[in-house]
Amino acid sequence: MALIVQKYGGTSVADAERIKNVARRIARTRDEGHQVVVVVSAMGDTTDKLIELAYQISERPDNRELDVLLSTGEVVSSTLLAMALKAMGYPAISLTGAQAGIRTDAAFSRARILKVEAKRVIKELEKGNIVIVAGFQGITEEMDITTLGRGGSDTTAVALAASLGAEVCQIYTDVEGVYSADPRLVPQAQRLAEIGYEEMLELASYGAQVLHPRAVELGELFHIPILVASSFTEKPGTLIHGGVAMEVRNKVRGIAHNRNVAKITVVGVPDRPGIAAAIFVPLAEAGISVDTIVQNASIQGITDLTFTVSKGDLARAMEVVEPIAKSIGARECVSDAKLGAVSIVGTGMQNTPGYAARMFGALSEKNINIQLITTSEIRITCIINEAEVEEAVRALHQAFQTEADTASG
Amino acid sequence: MALIVQKYGGTSVADAERIKNVARRIARTRDEGHQVVVVVSAMGDTTDKLIELAYQISERPDNRELDVLLSTGEVVSSTLLAMALKAMGYPAISLTGAQAGIRTDAAFSRARILKVEAKRVIKELEKGNIVIVAGFQGITEEMDITTLGRGGSDTTAVALAASLGAEVCQIYTDVEGVYSADPRLVPQAQRLAEIGYEEMLELASYGAQVLHPRAVELGELFHIPILVASSFTEKPGTLIHGGVAMEVRNKVRGIAHNRNVAKITVVGVPDRPGIAAAIFVPLAEAGISVDTIVQNASIQGITDLTFTVSKGDLARAMEVVEPIAKSIGARECVSDAKLGAVSIVGTGMQNTPGYAARMFGALSEKNINIQLITTSEIRITCIINEAEVEEAVRALHQAFQTEADTASG
Numbered sequence: 001m002a003l004i005v006q007k008y009g010g011t012s013v014a015d016a017e018r019i020k021n022v023a024r025r026i027a028r029t030r031d032e033g034h035q036v037v038v039v040v041s042a043m044g045d046t047t048d049k050l051i052e053l054a055y056q057i058s059e060r061p062d063n064r065e066l067d068v069l070l071s072t073g074e075v076v077s078s079t080l081l082a083m084a085l086k087a088m089g090y091p092a093i094s095l096t097g098a099q100a101g102i103r104t105d106a107a108f109s110r111a112r113i114l115k116v117e118a119k120r121v122i123k124e125l126e127k128g129n130i131v132i133v134a135g136f137q138g139i140t141e142e143m144d145i146t147t148l149g150r151g152g153s154d155t156t157a158v159a160l161a162a163s164l165g166a167e168v169c170q171i172y173t174d175v176e177g178v179y180s181a182d183p184r185l186v187p188q189a190q191r192l193a194e195i196g197y198e199e200m201l202e203l204a205s206y207g208a209q210v211l212h213p214r215a216v217e218l219g220e221l222f223h224i225p226i227l228v229a230s231s232f233t234e235k236p237g238t239l240i241h242g243g244v245a246m247e248v249r250n251k252v253r254g255i256a257h258n259r260n261v262a263k264i265t266v267v268g269v270p271d272r273p274g275i276a277a278a279i280f281v282p283l284a285e286a287g288i289s290v291d292t293i294v295q296n297a298s299i300q301g302i303t304d305l306t307f308t309v310s311k312g313d314l315a316r317a318m319e320v321v322e323p324i325a326k327s328i329g330a331r332e333c334v335s336d337a338k339l340g341a342v343s344i345v346g347t348g349m350q351n352t353p354g355y356a357a358r359m360f361g362a363l364s365e366k367n368i369n370i371q372l373i374t375t376s377e378i379r380i381t382c383i384i385n386e387a388e389v390e391e392a393v394r395a396l397h398q399a400f401q402t403e404a405d406t407a408s409g
Numbered sequence: 410m411a412l413i414v415q416k417y418g419g420t421s422v423a424d425a426e427r428i429k430n431v432a433r434r435i436a437r438t439r440d441e442g443h444q445v446v447v448v449v450s451a452m453g454d455t456t457d458k459l460i461e462l463a464y465q466i467s468e469r470p471d472n473r474e475l476d477v478l479l480s481t482g483e484v485v486s487s488t489l490l491a492m493a494l495k496a497m498g499y500p501a502i503s504l505t506g507a508q509a510g511i512r513t514d515a516a517f518s519r520a521r522i523l524k525v526e527a528k529r530v531i532k533e534l535e536k537g538n539i540v541i542v543a544g545f546q547g548i549t550e551e552m553d554i555t556t557l558g559r560g561g562s563d564t565t566a567v568a569l570a571a572s573l574g575a576e577v578c579q580i581y582t583d584v585e586g587v588y589s590a591d592p593r594l595v596p597q598a599q600r601l602a603e604i605g606y607e608e609m610l611e612l613a614s615y616g617a618q619v620l621h622p623r624a625v626e627l628g629e630l631f632h633i634p635i636l637v638a639s640s641f642t643e644k645p646g647t648l649i650h651g652g653v654a655m656e657v658r659n660k661v662r663g664i665a666h667n668r669n670v671a672k673i674t675v676v677g678v679p680d681r682p683g684i685a686a687a688i689f690v691p692l693a694e695a696g697i698s699v700d701t702i703v704q705n706a707s708i709q710g711i712t713d714l715t716f717t718v719s720k721g722d723l724a725r726a727m728e729v730v731e732p733i734a735k736s737i738g739a740r741e742c743v744s745d746a747k748l749g750a751v752s753i754v755g756t757g758m759q760n761t762p763g764y765a766a767r768m769f770g771a772l773s774e775k776n777i778n779i780q781l782i783t784t785s786e787i788r789i790t791c792i793i794n795e796a797e798v799e800e801a802v803r804a805l806h807q808a809f810q811t812e813a814d815t816a817s818g
Binding site: 019020054058059062065072078080082084087094120 | 462
């Protein structure tokens with residue numbers, strides 16, 4: 001008997017029939033003799049509809065109120081799932097994030113989990129219940145309801161798994177696992193049977209949307225194996241864990257891409273200490289996340305500073321940066337909103353030369369211009385025109401082709 | 410400066426525009442210098458839709474889960490109302506029933522309020538906030554979410570008013586107050602400017618749906634004046650309080666009616682001690698509420714026992730009663746599902762003869778047959794055929810006509 005945490009996404013519980021289907025899957029796990037804790041997202045497009053309602057009321061809905069509003073979506077699906085299990089004769093109980101002890105800071109709309117006080121969850125497990133927890137939400141010390149922002153329910157699931165010492169955290173979604181590239185772009189893309197935390201973190205951070213990087217990080221920190229699989233099929237999925245075999249690690253494991261990239265270049269910046277802080281501290285204070293930063297070599301004490309943000313943040317970022325650019329004596333600010341990113345990821349790159357050259361060569365062969373390059377020890381990312389992302393992903397998959405271990409099923 | 414509790418019903422907050430309208434009304438009360446606590450129902454038909462969803466999942470949805478599910482309806486409307494006030498520049502905060510300290514017993518779907526721990530509400534009032542509380546819900550000692558059943562949000566409002574020592578509890582709804590009879594049946598019916606708790610309790614218990622008897626009882630117990638008025642007009646409404654003038658009390662104040670009456674007669678019951686308990690204890694245990702009970706004078710040790718239930722409970726009540734009737738040697742059980750009730754209510758009846766005679770006379774003139782009669786000190790109720798309810802209400806209003814004090818506006 002093991003303790004297993006499962007998470008089901010919004011498309012998996014989009015209507016009554018799908019909720020019953022998920023209940024049957026949970027019941028099967030229970031029949032295998034396991035204790036089961038389930039984290040559930042809001043049904044289908046519930047969250048979007050609630051946001052729409054909020055914007056009918058106010059152009060700038062209050063963050064605290066918006067969090068309470070959105071939290072109801074996951075509460076609804078958790079109760080329905082518990083009802084479905086009880087109707088099948090399985091003991092089950094739903095818990096809100098607050099009841100499940102998901103304690104967060106008070107950063108409404110993007111709260112971080114501080115700790116999980118899982119007393120109630122443990123009590124219900126001991127009573128023999130399948131415990132259904134409303135994902136994406138928590139509660140502050142002041143008993144205010146918060147939501148966790150993007151990747152929230154995945155994060156709830158891994159945090160609960162860590163806190164309860166679960167054997168595995170199973171993330172069930174509408175895709176069959178982690179692929180060597182997005183199968184919608186690359187029909188030859190293959191599902192990975194397993195992948196290491198670090199590689200998954202790079203893939204997730206640079207565009208693979210199957211699992212949020214926050215959840216991957218948390219899994220790595222607490223050594224929780226995470227299975228990503230489909231709730232609609234019986235395919236085995238992808239296991240993310242720390243013990244991936246040496247051989248398997250020594251490859252480019254996946255190609256990630258992201259079409260949501262905008263670039264700002266501050267042209268003609270005097271190259272003196274404090275300039276970077278003068279620009280990036282105000283951006284951080286405005287809540288704008290900066291991804292890639294590149295500073296050219298300075299010529300005669302003048303340099304260009306380029307960074308990327310998501311497209312949705314571009315207008316606000318320009319509002320913040322333009323007056324600063326003027327005040328520090330830069331020549332101008334220019335922006336480009338039509339960019340994308342392609343990345344190759346694999347621990348095999350570490351200490352192995354030649355990957356960058358092969359990547360640039362593959363892109364050049366297709367006449368794809370590289371605007372910016374950033375790397376980590378196990379990742380190389382090129383910023384390119386958005387229109388060329390699809391071709392780039394295909395070219396890179398071809399170039400590094402089936403280094404991925406083939407997945408059965 | 411006074412502390413005022415306001416409650417807005419589901420039709421008053423049915424969509425974004427109506428929520429904004431309610432926000433403007435609240436803001437006006439605030440502008441008059443008052444502290445305001447608002448209790449809100451779920452938007453329009455939200456509760457019905459959630460119930461429908463639950464029944465798509467299960468034929469008998471679990472009560473605990475159903476309560477958590479339904480509680481989200483009021484949470485949604487409370488957050489939207491707080492957003493609307495903030496968008497207008499008024500400081501406001503929403504609180505769930507749990508956050509507002511509405512502590513209940515664990516009788517899911519029909520929980521009773523045990524106490525109100527209003528610390529958080531008081532703290533938010535002291536901060537200058539308008540406090541919006543999700544009605545109809547509370548939380549048990551075990552931190553399980555409950556709903557209060559019928560009249561729940563009205564009860565939340567009066568309980569909060571009592572706990573906070575509010576000057577008045579204003580119930581805003583889609584009717585303009587309490588009338589001498591249902592104005593849809595009796596166009597001449599008049600709005601009462603004021604009415605005493607006891608009279609209102611009888612009217613509410615015997616069919617006037619404007620306010621739930623639970624809320625009236627609570628108001629009487631804690632001496633909270635309750636104003637019932639429309640959220641759509643500026644009409645003054647009806648004030649329910651304890652200090653109604655002697656003169657005004659000495660009349661038939663209102664005619665109540667109820668079309669939802671079914672009757673069961675256990676025929677040929679041996680008249681011996683313990684028979685009533687044998688029948689009514691199991692009914693109570695099955696959660697079936699029995700209204701009127703009439704036992705005929707016994708002839709040769711044999712009697713008939715008749716009682717009424719709501720139509721929805723009739724089938725279950727027969728299931729409970731038939732085997733008991735058999736076991737105690739009764740001849741048979743017969744039921745009639747097509748009944749209604751008309752009542753006249755007024756403290757004037759107390760110690761004043763002639764009201765019953767006038768009532769029976771008025772009904773007899775219209776050839777309306779009276780099946781059962783029950784009375785309290787300030788009420789006389791006749792059970793009649795459902796099809797004759799409307800005519801009976803008109804006849805009674807005519808007979809006792811404008812004894813009601815005329816209302817201005």
